[in-house]
Amino acid sequence: MNFPNNLKYSKTHEWILKQDDNIALVGITDYAQHELGDIVFVEFEPAGENKSKGDTICNLESVKAVASVYMPVSGKIKEINPKLLEDEDFALVNNSPYENGWLIQIVMSNSDELSELMDSTTYQQFVEEAK
Amino acid sequence: MKTIFEKSIDCPLTHHRISDSPLIAKKINEIIPDIYLETDHGYGCDEEHILPEVSEVELVRHYVKLSTRNFGVDTGFYPLGSCTMKYNPKINEYTASLPGFLTHPYQSSNQIQGSLELLYDLEQKLCKITGMDAFTLQPSAGAHGEFTGISIMKKYFHEKGETKKFIIVPDSAHGTNPATAAMCQYGVITITSNKHGEVSLEELEAAMQQRDVAGIMLTNPNTLGLFDRNILKITEIVHRYGGLAYYDGANMNAMMGKCKPGEMGFDIIHLNLHKTFSTPHGGGGPGSGPVGVKKFLTEYLPNPRIVYNDKKYTLSEVATKSIGKVKAFYGNFGILVRAYTYILMMGEDGLIRASENAVLNANYLRSLLSTEYKVPFDRICQHEFVMSDETLKNECTTLDLAKRLLDYGFHAPTIYFPLIVSGAIMIEPTETETKETLDTFAQTLKKIKTESIREPELLKKAPISTVVGRLDEVKAARQPKLKFEN
Structure with a gap:
């Protein structure tokens, strides 16, 4: 299983990639997509809303279960991945969780919160313990 | 098996049209005003509704055959956890x-x-x-x-x-x-x-x-x-x-x-x-x-x-x-x-005994199976218990096990629920099952585990003995076909 070094990770299995001062991409980890199984639908919260850390971003529906994805940091949803929202190509979340299968782009309201998240090594240990 | 629509094509037309009836001299739009007639939905009143047409004996055979393909609590063991699929007395x-x-x-x-x-x-x-x-x-x-x-x-x-x-x-x-x-x-x-x-x-x-x-x-x-x-x-x-x-x-x-x-x-x-x-x-x-x-x-x-x-x-x-x-x-x-x-x-005594036997049956199965399968919370259970997929080999999953059970004539248990157990297999036998049924079910689950070690393909390709084989549930959810087409 793959956990890129340039990302930060949350305990609820989201990753976040800082792209600019306050802009970041958010998705779910390889571990999370593997646990959920094939994603068949994603129901997003509307873009433009202010969210606190831990608020729901979207609900992922897989053949096994429905799971919520949470904001790893506080901020506003800037954009929803159009390949998911419009093209409904949900297999991207399984096949490319860190790249084409990103979920949302956010404007962080407090990028200091990034330091509360785990780095790749710590997250890997966290996943090992969860197994 | 053909659908009733496909069968209809094979049969010579035997139907009667209302419009052929000498009793109806007038056309429908002469009797009912136009505004009440559905004409703009693509199946207006003048068009023939395409209904299947088969003889009585073909009709009976079709639906009797379909009914034999049902699986229910009247036909076999139905251990669907948290659903209490107990027998419905006649x-x-x-x-x-x-x-x-x-x-x-x-x-x-x-x-x-x-x-x-x-x-x-x-x-x-x-x-x-x-x-x-x-x-x-x-x-x-x-x-x-x-x-x-x-x-x-x-x-x-x-x-x-x-x-x-x-x-x-x-x-x-x-x-x-x-x-x-x-x-x-x-x-x-x-x-x-x-x-x-x-x-x-x-x-x-x-x-x-x-x-x-x-x-x-x-x-x-x-x-x-x-x-x-x-x-x-x-x-x-x-x-x-x-x-x-x-x-x-x-x-x-x-x-x-x-x-x-x-x-x-x-x-x-x-x-x-x-x-x-x-x-x-x-x-x-x-x-x-x-x-x-x-x-x-x-x-x-x-x-x-x-x-x-x-x-x-x-x-x-x-x-x-x-x-x-x-x-x-x-x-x-x-x-x-x-x-x-x-x-x-x-009666009062009977209801108490029903609960007692439901709990006894679940615990009997749990103790038979906990030697082969992992039961994460392995203590005296009530009417049901949950196993995990941990001991299945060669990447066989809970889904594979559930499908393989169908080949042996059992309804599958509830799977992947509750979420707090990985690959959950939730079994509720209910009080009405005999010891013989429970023994056969437990032996079958043990056999499936052995198959996962020796012949994992049997699980991955299952079910092979049912009318319909393994369905692609991911494709069905992502690109559902909601209408039958010839």
């Missing part, structure tokens, strides 16, 4: 079809005294079984009962002038519980299970203390099949902070005559008559989800209620703070007759 069907019960809901109460008496007495009997003070039989399913119950909770706090925002739901709850809370416009606070598979008292107390909580929704025994030993502490904590406790009665089959939700401290409960009380379930429904409350909530029950006064039964709008009607007429009456029959046939 005497229930007999009583439900007695001429005296074939009433019309608009008949006056004078003419249906017997039916009302049955409903009234059923409410009393459910009160006795559960330790509650009053019941409504209106809700037509478990989730409908939940909605009724949480609506009562909401109205209760509204009347008290308190605004509450959240309902607590443990992570081992049925999916309908958080859905119900959301339908009633409550937020959901999920609390995790501790290492014993029970509600974490610390988390519960913290949530009650810090948030604006209306109450808790709880199933006991929970979906791991475990009786929460802290149940009295749980309801005490919820009450101490001014909340109410709701009991999801889906797992009541383990509790009859042993433990009453009313005595566990619950204020509102629902029962699933189509589970515990042997009425048809699934496609055989409809269901029934009566709601019971403690005395202080009686006035909130849905109107009308069944009242016995002056030796006469009536349906009356007596509940002063009622949440209103939740179902047309008064519940699924035919189902209520069946459940009443079951209770009378079993």
